[in-house]
Amino acid sequence: MSDEPQTSLPTTKVARAARFAKTGFNVGTNYIKHYAKKAVGSESTTEDLHAANAAELYGTLSEMKGSVLKVAQMLAMEKNMLPTAYAEQFAQAQYSTPPLSGPLVVKAFRDAFGKSPFQLFDEFEPEARQAASIGQVHFARKDGKALAVKVQYPGVADSIKSDIRLVKPIALRVMGLNEAQVRPYLEEVETRLLEETDYKLELRRGQEIAAKCQPLQHLEFPAYYPEFSTARILTMDWLPGQHLKEFLATNPSQEIRNQIGQAMWDFYQFQFNELHQLHADPHPGNFLMRAENGGTLGVLDFGCVKDVPQDVYELFKDLLAPETFADEARLEALLAQAGVLRATDAPAMRALYLRTMQASLELVGCPFRQATFDFGDPAYMAALYALGDDLMADPELRKQREPRGSEHFIYLNRTYVGLFALLTELGASIATGILV
Amino acid sequence: MEKDRIKQAYLDFVLNEGHPPQSVFKLTQQLGVAESEFYQHYPNFEAIDREIWADFGRQARETAAAEPVWDGYGSREKLLAFYYTLLEILKNNRSYALMSLRRSLHRIPALSPRVLDDFRQDFEYFVSDLLRDGRVTGEIANRPLVQDGYPRFFWQQALFVLGYFAKDDTVNFERTDAAVEKAVTLSFDLVGRNTIDSAVDFVRFLVRK
Known part of the structure; x- marks a missing residue:
């Protein structure tokens, strides 16, 4: 373990409160800047202020890189992005936790198995190879097999719960929302976050989904080892391959990138359409790519899995179907069903929502309406950016701070935002076909 | 051995009854040994308490040092391993x-509980050794004068850990684990070479002129 001084480890309640207070402080500074600008007569609209506040909150909170953030902005018109940003913030807070010390890892094993990892495995690296969202991954070897052992930070589930209690009022205040409006969304996010801390559940889901995805080509799943796993320790195969960034640095051919992109696309379509259950965390760290067999994709981390209820599935599918896009009355009916449009909305408001939804569905649904789609096409991303900017700039829309739509859409959106971003970065051209 | 029997009988009594026996006589009678036998080993019950705590500490040090990775650990990790094993x-x-701590804790809260006297002595020796090793490897900054106070500083940390453990109400005392991790990291950040050393060095330079 490193002996370097480690910064930012807000685990006690007080330390975390201080961290959030800092966000509050920065938001306060934004107000000061706003009034200062006003005082010197320069144009500083309240929108600027809100944008600055939101930026402060969203700030470094997501692992998403620039391009993804643009897409995220675009989807933010549904305001579902608030809870997702919220989720990302916790993820971020966990990412910045310093690595567990060797002795604590040993202790976690003693608690779980009554043995130290050095007794349990033939070989065990006390230094973590990488950080997982709420733990760290160690390399181990047993009977000649390379294994990845994920060890969870102690007390994570507890700190998630108290973080949520701490940040909720501040987040609501800053975003200008009241609790009743966002409760279903926050509950959805909390459930997912807490599920992620249960490695037993992750093991079961990983095994199930891997078994069901057997027919799919060019995909690879690690085998899990229940005998070396508990609620806090998860042991699986160490899959070969590289993460997206490193993989792209090796200059893979277009064919390989296409095949990997295709495997990823098929994997998600299969889960959504056949399993109604989604690996809802398409984060670059959860995929391993390699050039063997013309491109193979390894899928890790089933901590965040979204079960899609039948009615939500139908709704989502219908929204993306080509017929819907052409038929305004049908779109209106579907959006009302999804809770985006409400009977109490003023006609002008309704038209506004309808217009913006139509515009974004046209673009987002684009890959679904074509037989093949080139995610590497810069024009598509440019169009997404432009739409995102337009929506963010729309003064009418920005006044609508209240989130709308089914809470199930949070993770569906997150999944597709992540998937599109990965495919774009991969620059893959894919046979997308029409959503069945 | 007679001494171990007496210690064990005392421990059983305290655990079952929730308080020490009323007199040495009662305990020795129960054991079927002469009261004088007791005094050959211990002057009173408090001495047994102190020894039991010292045993905890020794056992923790020995078990932790028996880990195959022990030799590969730096001073920080060795102290961590000691705490985790002790816990x-x-x-x-x-x-x-809890019973023995509470009995001697509530009288004068600012002072270390008397039952920990022997435990403390061993702990401070152990920490002094760790610190000396750490200075050799450069993990710990050499600060003449100040560093003589380190063992006492680390003893306060040990008291903090024990106090935290006593009050922890999380499943499997997970928060204590986190508290240990952070407390030890902080303390080693403080005794390691850091801003303070550069500041002192700078001031010394200016004064010497």
């Missing part, structure tokens, strides 16, 4: 630990 032992003896 494991205390977890198995939590009822006794």
Whole structure:
């Protein structure tokens, strides 16, 4: 373990409160800047202020890189992005936790198995190879097999719960929302976050989904080892391959990138359409790519899995179907069903929502309406950016701070935002076909 | 051995009854040995308490040092390993630990509990050794004068850990684990070479002119 001084480890309640207070402080500074600008007569609209506040909150909170953030902005018109940003913030807070010390890892094993990892495995690296969202991954070897052992930070589930209690009022205040409006969304996010801390559940889901995805080509799943796993320790195969960034640095051919992109696309379509259950965390760290067999994709981390209820599935599918896009009355009916449009909305408001939804569905649904789609096409991303900017700039829309739509859409959106971003970065051209 | 029998009988009594026996006579009678036998080993019950705590500490040091990775650890990790092993032992003896701590704790809260006297002595020797090793490897900054106070500083940390463990109400005392991790990291950040050393060095330079 490193002996370097480690910064930012807000685990006690007080330390975390201080961290959030800092966000509050920065938001306060934004107000000061706003009034200062006003005082010197320069144009500083309240929108600027809100944008600055939101930026402060969203700030470094997501692992998403620039391009993804643009897409995220675009989807933010549904305001579902608030809870997702919220989720990302916790993820971020966990990412910045310093690595567990060797002795604590040993202790976690003693608690779980009554043995130290050095007794349990033939070989065990006390230094973590990488950080997982709420733990760290160690390399181990047993009977000649390379294994990845994920060890969870102690007390994570507890700190998630108290973080949520701490940040909720501040987040609501800053975003200008009241609790009743966002409760279903926050509950959805909390459930997912807490599920992620249960490695037993992750093991079961990983095994199930891997078994069901057997027919799919060019995909690879690690085998899990229940005998070396508990609620806090998860042991699986160490899959070969590289993460997206490193993989792209090796200059893979277009064919390989296409095949990997295709495997990823098929994997998600299969889960959504056949399993109604989604690996809802398409984060670059959860995929391993390699050039063997013309491109193979390894899928890790089933901590965040979204079960899609039948009615939500139908709704989502219908929204993306080509017929819907052409038929305004049908779109209106579907959006009302999804809770985006409400009977109490003023006609002008309704038209506004309808217009913006139509515009974004046209673009987002684009890959679904074509037989093949080139995610590497810069024009598509440019169009997404432009739409995102337009929506963010729309003064009418920005006044609508209240989130709308089914809470199930949070993770569906997150999944597709992540998937599109990965495919774009991969620059893959894919046979997308029409959503069945 | 007679001494171990007396210690064990005392421990059983405290665990079952929740308080020490009323007199040495009662305990020795129960054991079927002469009261004078007791005094050959211990002057009073408090001495047994102190020894039990010292045993916890010794056991923790020995078990931790028996790990194959021990030699590869730096001073920080060695102290961590000691704490985690100690907490494991205390977890198995939590009822006794809480009872004996509480009995001597509430009288004068600012002072170290008397039952920990022997434990403390061993702990400070152990920490002094760790610190000396750390200075050799450069993990710990050499600060003449100040560093003589380190063992006492680390003893306060040990008291903090014990106090935290006593009050922890999380499943499997997970928060204590986190508290240990952070407290030890902080303390080693403080005794390691850091801003303070550069500042002192700078001031010394200016003064010497």
